[in-house]
Amino acid sequence: MESVELKQIIGKGEGVFATKTFKSRETVMVGIIEEILDKNDSHASQIDENKFARHAGLISKVNHSCDPNCGIRVNQTGGHDFVAIKNIAFEEEITFDYVMRNYKIEHFPKRCLCGALNCRGSITGWKDLPKEKKEEYKSFVAPYLLKLDAQSS
Numbered sequence: 001m002e003s004v005e006l007k008q009i010i011g012k013g014e015g016v017f018a019t020k021t022f023k024s025r026e027t028v029m030v031g032i033i034e035e036i037l038d039k040n041d042s043h044a045s046q047i048d049e050n051k052f053a054r055h056a057g058l059i060s061k062v063n064h065s066c067d068p069n070c071g072i073r074v075n076q077t078g079g080h081d082f083v084a085i086k087n088i089a090f091e092e093e094i095t096f097d098y099v100m101r102n103y104k105i106e107h108f109p110k111r112c113l114c115g116a117l118n119c120r121g122s123i124t125g126w127k128d129l130p131k132e133k134k135e136e137y138k139s140f141v142a143p144y145l146l147k148l149d150a151q152s153s
Helices: 131-140 143-152
Strands: 004-009 013-018 027-029 033-037 045-048 051-055 070-074 080-084 093-096
Touching: 013 093, 027 070, 045 143, 070 093, 070 131
Parallel strands: none
Antiparallel strands: 004 013, 027 080, 033 051, 045 051, 070 080
């Protein structure tokens, strides 16, 4: 049983929140692929260069942040586990940066609404992320993003 729950956020819609504390590098949510998709959509997870999937449970409800508390780790089934980048407090919203699994962003508004102090101003894909941020995220992204970077160099 996951230690998260879905809640309403005034002015933002829904978000996923911790129902316990998590330590850095602890698995917060386990990614279970429910369905492989023919194309990308707003709730799909990119799982390879041209492959998308829908995860079971609340993973598709986790909001973007330019200052996330979770990153991605691909598990044995190819699903995306969410792993704490830093300690997460009880009742804190679980967030990740969409660049951690998407090479490009196709289904979100241009303006980012995350409210983080270091907000980039728009929701971007991995391909548009500055080199310094890529280095910071390197341990918390889907491996195919690093592979695509290496191919384009």
